[in-house]
Amino acid sequence: MRTVDIKKNDEVEVIAGKDRGKRGRVVNVLPRENRVMVEGVARAKRHLPIRPTSRGGQTGGIILKEQFIDLSNVMVVCKSCGKATRIGHREDSGIKVRVCRRCEAEI
Numbered sequence: 001m002r003t004v005d006i007k008k009n010d011e012v013e014v015i016a017g018k019d020r021g022k023r024g025r026v027v028n029v030l031p032r033e034n035r036v037m038v039e040g041v042a043r044a045k046r047h048l049p050i051r052p053t054s055r056g057g058q059t060g061g062i063i064l065k066e067q068f069i070d071l072s073n074v075m076v077v078c079k080s081c082g083k084a085t086r087i088g089h090r091e092d093s094g095i096k097v098r099v100c101r102r103c104e105a106e107i
């Protein structure tokens, strides 16, 4: 099985789809389904049932909520060179680290 290199709180850039070019923080990853949720990306309107609250107001209506998108549609942004990059791996004294394929910096 292919390992998933993208983790929560990584900054990623969308490389495909209508949000192409957008950058955001990863808020959720579903490794088994190869899906990822990125802050501010792939927002869709969701209709919630309107319910009265105990304080006399109401909840529900239309909210904007991020949808999961395919992992192959995003690339991690390297903190060192600031570019979207593929991830390489290196072993540092027995510990596997993720590295930027462009500048070799640890991600």
Ligand SMILES: [Zn+2]
Pocket (backbone or CB within 6 Å): 078, 079, 080, 081, 082, 083, 085, 100, 101, 102, 103, 104, 105
């Ligand atoms: Zn880099």
